[in-house]
Amino acid sequence: MLIESVPNFSEGRRSEVMAAIADAARIDGVKVLGMEGDPDHNRSVLTVVGEPQALVEAIFRAAQVAVTHINLHNHHGTHPRMGAIDVVPFIPLQDATMEDAVDAARKLGRRFAQDLNIPVYLYEQAATKPERKNLADVRRGQFEGLSHRMVSDPPDFGPAHPHPTAGASAIGARLPLIAFNVFLNTTDMTLAKNVARAVRGSSGGLVGIKALAMNTVSHGQVQVSLNLVDYPKTPLPRALEMIRQEAMRYGVTVSHTELVGFMPAQAILDTVRYYLQQPEFRLDQILEWAIMADSSLEQP
Amino acid sequence: MLIESVPNFSEGRRSEVMAAIADAARIDGVKVLGMEGDPDHNRSVLTVVGEPQALVEAIFRAAQVAVTHINLHNHHGTHPRMGAIDVVPFIPLQDATMEDAVDAARKLGRRFAQDLNIPVYLYEQAATKPERKNLADVRRGQFEGLSHRMVSDPPDFGPAHPHPTAGASAIGARLPLIAFNVFLNTTDMTLAKNVARAVRGSSGGLVGIKALAMNTVSHGQVQVSLNLVDYPKTPLPRALEMIRQEAMRYGVTVSHTELVGFMPAQAILDTVRYYLQQPEFRLDQILEWAIMADSSLEQP
Numbered sequence: 001m002l003i004e005s006v007p008n009f010s011e012g013r014r015s016e017v018m019a020a021i022a023d024a025a026r027i028d029g030v031k032v033l034g035m036e037g038d039p040d041h042n043r044s045v046l047t048v049v050g051e052p053q054a055l056v057e058a059i060f061r062a063a064q065v066a067v068t069h070i071n072l073h074n075h076h077g078t079h080p081r082m083g084a085i086d087v088v089p090f091i092p093l094q095d096a097t098m099e100d101a102v103d104a105a106r107k108l109g110r111r112f113a114q115d116l117n118i119p120v121y122l123y124e125q126a127a128t129k130p131e132r133k134n135l136a137d138v139r140r141g142q143f144e145g146l147s148h149r150m151v152s153d154p155p156d157f158g159p160a161h162p163h164p165t166a167g168a169s170a171i172g173a174r175l176p177l178i179a180f181n182v183f184l185n186t187t188d189m190t191l192a193k194n195v196a197r198a199v200r201g202s203s204g205g206l207v208g209i210k211a212l213a214m215n216t217v218s219h220g221q222v223q224v225s226l227n228l229v230d231y232p233k234t235p236l237p238r239a240l241e242m243i244r245q246e247a248m249r250y251g252v253t254v255s256h257t258e259l260v261g262f263m264p265a266q267a268i269l270d271t272v273r274y275y276l277q278q279p280e281f282r283l284d285q286i287l288e289w290a291i292m293a294d295s296s297l298e299q300p
Numbered sequence: 301m302l303i304e305s306v307p308n309f310s311e312g313r314r315s316e317v318m319a320a321i322a323d324a325a326r327i328d329g330v331k332v333l334g335m336e337g338d339p340d341h342n343r344s345v346l347t348v349v350g351e352p353q354a355l356v357e358a359i360f361r362a363a364q365v366a367v368t369h370i371n372l373h374n375h376h377g378t379h380p381r382m383g384a385i386d387v388v389p390f391i392p393l394q395d396a397t398m399e400d401a402v403d404a405a406r407k408l409g410r411r412f413a414q415d416l417n418i419p420v421y422l423y424e425q426a427a428t429k430p431e432r433k434n435l436a437d438v439r440r441g442q443f444e445g446l447s448h449r450m451v452s453d454p455p456d457f458g459p460a461h462p463h464p465t466a467g468a469s470a471i472g473a474r475l476p477l478i479a480f481n482v483f484l485n486t487t488d489m490t491l492a493k494n495v496a497r498a499v500r501g502s503s504g505g506l507v508g509i510k511a512l513a514m515n516t517v518s519h520g521q522v523q524v525s526l527n528l529v530d531y532p533k534t535p536l537p538r539a540l541e542m543i544r545q546e547a548m549r550y551g552v553t554v555s556h557t558e559l560v561g562f563m564p565a566q567a568i569l570d571t572v573r574y575y576l577q578q579p580e581f582r583l584d585q586i587l588e589w590a591i592m593a594d595s596s597l598e599q600p
Binding site: 002004031033049093094176236237240254255256257258259261262263264265268271272274275276277278279280281285286287288289290291292293 | 302304331349393394476536537540554555557558559561562563564565568572575576578579580581586588590591
């Protein structure tokens with residue numbers, strides 16, 4: 001049973017600190033798939049996959065290292081944050097259920113409180129109150145507002161005051177999401193905002209889509225940055241084609257796209273079936289996939 | 301080092317015979333990925349992958365079974381054939397080279413001759429004469445014409461006369477190919493032939509494409525059946541888009557497509573990069589691929 005986690009750390013500039021955090025997570029039963037830092041956000045994302053118990057242990061060890069190196073009083077970046085280990089989502093893969101992911105979130109939360117003295121708010125599918133479902137609400141006020149806010153809003157685990165240097169952490173469970181950027185052949189940010197508004201669920205567009213217009217004009221283009229939060233229902237190719245269509249209203253074309261991090265195989269299946277018009281396509285028709293998926297055949 | 305082979309047997313109707321052939325190939329170091337029979341063609345294709353020495357042994361064992369069950373004197377089907385084990389292509393995968401595949405073809409050829417008394421013609425990259433490069437030329441005259449033809453055209457291995465019931469075999473080495481069918485929303489076979497002619501390399505179309513119009517009018521559609529024989533140079537999405545364009549000249553659209561057997565991961569990469577306009581996309585950005593490709597993480 002495999003679970004994925006993408007813990008976010010409030011460090012995106014000191015590469016030796018990011019490397020030390022990632023190294024601490026390399027234990028038996030856990031695979032570190034990536035560690036990506038963003039200097040502007042001053043934030044990094046670790047991608048780890050493993051069996052639940054080992055995964056909780058690996059993230060705890062990474063958090064131990066993060067706490068010794070990160071002091072929120074000295075932390076500046078463009079991304080909102082309330083803790084050194086700002087947010088830890090658990091994501092069920094394969095045979096794992098959402099309940100398994102919620103269980104992992106609770107176990108990690110207890111360890112953060114007991115062994116690191118960091119207060120923990122459970123969010124999304126792990127939330128204990130409806131008003132803690134949405135991560136943005138949980139993080140409102142950021143690190144600087146924690147002391148005041150925690151008096152009336154005690155955490156799920158740990159003390160009702162922030163850790164002196166590491167603040168508080170949000171730990172939760174959710175479905176996988178796809179982070180996908182679409183670059184448009186224009187420098188017109190108003191146009192990009194119009195396209196983002198058209199495709200975004202909260203403003204009348206596709207239900208499973210969060211979209212933001214991003215100023216990347218220095219590259220000669222603007223970007224529509226997408227989160228696909230329910231890609232089985234609102235699949236990637238449909239979102240991309242809607243952006244193409246909306247941009248074309250203004251005579252503007254898509255220049256290229258990029259994927260941030262990983263995407264689930266289901267999104268590849270959806271993409272191939274859509275564009276090749278091949279509803280019967282299966283991933284095990286990819287020769288290398290069929291070979292890898294068969295454990296009886298050793299890889300060279 | 302992995303090599304693929306897709307031996308073609310002249311049996312596509314008796315499922316117990318096809319199962320016995322496939323079972324004989326299941327030995328250590330070899331993975332049987334599929335066995336597909338076509339009753340009209342009266343022909344089956346076994347897909348096997350493995351380390352070269354084990355793969356040659358596995359196909360030899362499958363051939364031993366085939367020889368005991370198949371008699372070409374009683375064989376009728378729409379597909380041209382000259383032997384019970386009609387054709388055996390070896391295809392280099394991953395770190396294997398074409399030379400490795402040619403070597404496997406020669407080794408299997410020697411065993412067919414010595415242990416089964418079946419004459420063998422080497423073809424394509426394994427051919428010993430230019431006029432044996434093309435499989436269709438090697439098979440010309442079919443089983444019925446073998447006795448006459450072999451007098452003046454002796455095989456590379458084995459006797460200069462056909463095996464009494466199993467005929468002769470063509471064994472060779474080639475790059476992987478993709479077999480891909482495109483269904484058009486029309487019953488007009490003339491139109492399908494025009495589209496096939498436009499896209500096919502031999503009549504002025506794309507170099508790496510073989511194309512045939514197939515009568516599937518009983519399904520309310522016609523089919524353009526493609527072989528992509530050099531998919532790195534002439535990739536799948538470009539071929540499909542050209543068919544779409546040519547059909548649209550007549551106001552006809554693509555209904556759907558189908559893949560016959562497997563396609564290499566490179567074709568998926570090409571498809572995703574093309575349609576998502578994402579030139580930087582890598583297969584290890586697929587979460588499940590990254591997990592499978594890492595042998596340090598045991599699968600559940």
